[in-house]
Amino acid sequence: MTDIEDKIMEIVARETRRERASLSLDTELSEVESLDLVQIIFAIEDEFDVYVPQEDESFKLDNLRDVVEGVKLLIAEKQDQSAESA
Amino acid sequence: MSPALHRVAITGMGCISGLGHDADSHWQACRDGRSGVETIRQVDPARLNIKVCAEVKDFDPASHFPERQLNLLDRVSQFAVYAARQALADSALELDSELMRRTAVVLGTGAGGMNTLDNQFWRLYGEGNRRVMPLTVPRLMVSAAASHVTMDAKIMGPAFMISSACSSANHAIGEAFWMIRTGRARAAVTGGTEACLTYGTIRGWEALRVMTPDVCRPFSHKRRGMLLGEGAGVFVLERLEDARARGAKIYAELAGMGMSSDAGDIVFPSEEGAAAAITGALEDAGLAPEEIDYINAHGTGTAANDVTETRAIRRALGAAADKVPVSSTKGVHGHALGGAGALELVAAVRAITDQVIPPTANYLEPDPDCDLDYVPNQARPAAVRTVLSNSFAFGGLNAVLAVRAVD
The missing domain is CATH 3.40.47.10 (Thiolase/Chalcone synthase)
Structure with missing residues (x-):
């Protein structure tokens, strides 16, 4: 389990008040209530210092695997940007 | 021809204030002239010119609301829900599936969710953070307290809030009274709530130069001004004939x-x-x-x-x-x-x-x-x-x- 995945699982477990062990990469986001979801997005943005885009077709989130991959992508983009500006 | 008006009974009371956490202790302190004014705890008094107020003290919201509900409640809504629970329990009103649809919730507030506003705007303007908490809007909206009372008590009749500064509660109670009088509602949960003892709000009041730095002495010679308080009072109103029919304790007639x-x-x-x-x-x-x-x-x-x-x-x-x-x-x-x-x-x-x-x-x-x-x-x-x-x-x-x- 990567560090990013670990932190995301921790956030989701906290915000949905679920046992960490009950979550997997295949956990569907449809199981998460909408208010919990906005709290999860907020916490992820805080943790990784990224902006999770809205209404972006390329950023399709169905399950936690998508979330982890998406966050990795956002972090990579951010690192590219800071490399360019350096 | 207008229909006959119904008489309206007050059959339940709930309260939280700087004097106590229920209607009894609030009343007893009023009766005994026992002051709830102390040095403010919610804001660092060193940052204020007016350092005293009648604050709700020792209220632990976590012991009254589960975490998930509490996340949604500004202090102004906590007070409203807490006082509404007391009033409904006191009234012993049975909200069956019929009555829950014909019961209104009409509350007053002057400022709404000022603690949320103050805290979240501090993140933006004070800390230079670019984001506020996701629940900022539903917590600070002026109508939130009424919504939470309906959700907490499962009341499904007309519900809204009235804002007219320092008359908000009386306007709200008066509107609930008229709704029952005219048959638009059969019962009502009504009152007022306020919780705006934030740094920003108190600074605003200080600037108006209407507050005393020490003791509030209404109508007295040498009075120096008002002091801020906070809290909620909530009442159950119903038709007098209904209250009598169910053998309810009737405090008085509105x-x-x-x-x-x-x-x-x-x-x-x-x-x-x-x-x-x-x-x-x-x-x-x-x-x-x-x-x-x-x-x-x-x-x-x-x-x-x-x-x-x-x-x-x-x-x-x-x-x-x-x-x-x-x-x-x-x-x-x-x-x-x-x-x-x-x-x-x-x-x-x-x-x-x-x-x-x-x-x-x-x-x-x-x-x-x-x-x-x-x-x-x-x-x-x-x-x-x-x-x-x-x-x-x-x-x-x-x-x-x-x-x-x-x-």
Whole structure:
């Protein structure tokens, strides 16, 4: 389990008040209530210092695997940007 | 032809204020002139010029709300839900599937979710953070408290909030009263709530130069101004005939309401406007000035309000004004703004049920311009059957409630 995945699982477990062990990469986001979801997005943005885009077709989130991959992508983009500006 | 109006009973009361966490302790402190004013705890007093207020103390929201519900509740909604639970339990009203749809929730607040606003805007402007918490909007919206009371109690009738600054609670209670009177609702949960003791809000009040740095002394010589309070008062209203039919405990009848607007100044009150609301309440309740046994005054302790209110009472009651005891309980529970009328209605109703008039606390000596009987410093046993409760808001929005004993 990567560090990013670990932190995301921790956030989701906290915000949905679920046992960490009950979550997997295949956990569907449809199981998460909408208010919990906005709290999860907020916490992820805080943790990784990224902006999770809205209404972006390329950023399709169905399950936690998508979330982890998406966050990795956002972090990579951010690192590219800071490399360019350096 | 308009249908006959229903009489309206008060059958439940709940309260949280700087004086205590229930209607009983709130009332007892009002009656005993025991002040809830202390150095503020929610804000660092070193950052304030006015360091005292009547704050709700030792309230632990986590012991009353599960974490998931608490995340959604600004302090102003916590107070409303907490007081509404008390009022509903006190009324023993059974909200069956029919009644839950015909029960209204009408609450007043002046400012809404100011703690949320202050905290989240501090993140932006103070800390330079670019984001606020995701629940900022649903927590701070002015109507949130009413929504949470409906969700907490499963009430599905008409629900909304009314905002008219320091008259918010009286306007809300008056509207709920009219809804039951006219048959638009069968029962109602109504009152007012306020929780705006934030750094930003207190700074705003300080700038108005209407607050005393130490003791609030309504109607007294050497009074120096008002003090802020906070809290909520919530009541259960229902048709008097329904309350009697179910054998409910009936505190009193809500008998009338008068409203007016000064159309004058945004802060300075008008004698004429206040008098019109008092007269309106008397006429609506079918009461003569001589029948009033007690007036719970708006009595903020400012130079302007107390003189204007005194003159307004004289204008509305005429010669009877010399015989009517008038007191302000704000010296002990502070000015709870949009919740004020509700905290004061608890005292007004208990004056009837307990046959004792709560005093104007902290009174020193008469002010020649305030020449009524203010029941200084000591509660007064009295035959109290009819009471008026005044609220006169900034912006000249006036609302007066009339309450009378039920035989």
